[in-house]
Amino acid sequence: MPKSLCISCRTKLPPSELIGGLCFHCKKKGIESLRKFLPIIKFFGYIYKFAPVYAGFIALLYLFFNFSSTFALAILIMVVFITLVISVLGMIPHMIPYSYLLDHMRELEGKFELEFEKYTQCLSKPDASGRQCINHPNQEAVGRCTYCYEPFCAEEFIIVLGKPLYCRNCAMLIPTDINYWAAINGLLSVCIPAFVGILIIVLNFGDISLITAIGFLVFFLIPFGIFFGIFLLYSRMKCQIKAQLYPRHAPLYDPSK
Numbered sequence: 358m359p360k361s362l363c364i365s366c367r368t369k370l371p372p373s374e375l376i377g378g379l380c381f382h383c384k385k386k387g388i389e390s391l392r393k394f395l396p397i398i399k400f401f402g403y404i405y406k407f408a409p410v411y412a413g414f415i416a417l418l419y420l421f422f423n424f425s426s427t428f429a430l431a432i433l434i435m436v437v438f439i440t441l442v443i444s445v446l447g448m449i450p451h452m453i454p455y456s457y458l459l460d461h462m463r464e465l466e467g468k469f470e471l472e473f474e475k476y477t478q479c480l481s482k483p484d485a486s487g488r489q490c491i492n493h494p495n496q497e498a499v500g501r502c503t504y505c506y507e508p509f510c511a512e513e514f515i516i517v518l519g520k521p522l523y524c525r526n527c528a529m530l531i532p533t534d535i536n537y538w539a540a541i542n543g544l545l546s547v548c549i550p551a552f553v554g555i556l557i558i559v560l561n562f563g564d565i566s567l568i569t570a571i572g573f574l575v576f577f578l579i580p581f582g583i584f585f586g587i588f589l590l591y592s593r594m595k596c597q598i599k600a601q602l603y604p605r606h607a608p609l610y611d612p613s614k
């Protein structure tokens with residue numbers, strides 16, 4: 358079988374040694390950095406839930422007292438910006454269906470260590486053992502599942518966005534639905550104060566700079582952009598996974614496309 362490149366370090370390796378396009382060493386680095394960022398993800402995942410409450414409260418105050426001075430609006434735009442950062446960092450990891458991987462870090466790391474050990478042992482053997490599909494010993498693997506890290510042949514891979522990502526077993530285990538509550542939380546937190554900012558500028562039109570208005574509008578649109586981007590990407594992934602797992606239910610799907 359022709360060799361493939363690790364998408365990160367560009368080392369040439371047999372496809373059976375690549376996990377979602379990454380070699381074992383790069384994958385290990387990836388898992389380690391995810392472990393490092395986990396406390397940050399968890400922190401924002403906790404505080405972003407309160408963002409609609411405080412942002413909504415501030416927006417109400419502004420609306421009620423009609424705070425329309427340049428200084429007051431500068432404060433509001435800062436609030437919107439900070440809320441945007443908190444919400445985006447909190448919303449994205451909780452919105453994507455694979456976020457549950459974050460809750461299974463220990464399990465993932467354990468599986469990885471086990472496969473890494475098996476793989477290192479195989480390297481010292483002169484024959485090509487360890488490069489075959491674990492279910493079809495006479496077929497060479499086309500890659501490793503990004504969830505269980507075991508090598509599989511093409512037949513058993515679920516191709517997602519053109520890449521062999523999961524084995525059939527793991528594809529059935531991994532949830533594919535987006536968490537809309539996380540998205541709504543993020544959208545409300547940012548869009549309410551941003552909308553109030555725009556409203557106040559419109560109501561007090563005349564003495565307020567256009568740049569502030571554009572700022573509010575941009576901040577208003579960013580969460581929508583993120584939401585639709587993730588929504589479209591994961592709907593496509595979900596569709597592809599379902600079509601390959603249950604081909605009878607998707608007669609129109611053509612895997613060659």
Ligand SMILES: [Zn+2]
Nearest residue numbers: 363366380383
């Ligand atoms: Zn690599």
Ligand SMILES: [Zn+2]
Nearest residue numbers: 502505524527
């Ligand atoms: Zn798997």
Ligand SMILES: [Zn+2]
Nearest residue numbers: 490492493510
């Ligand atoms: Zn196989």
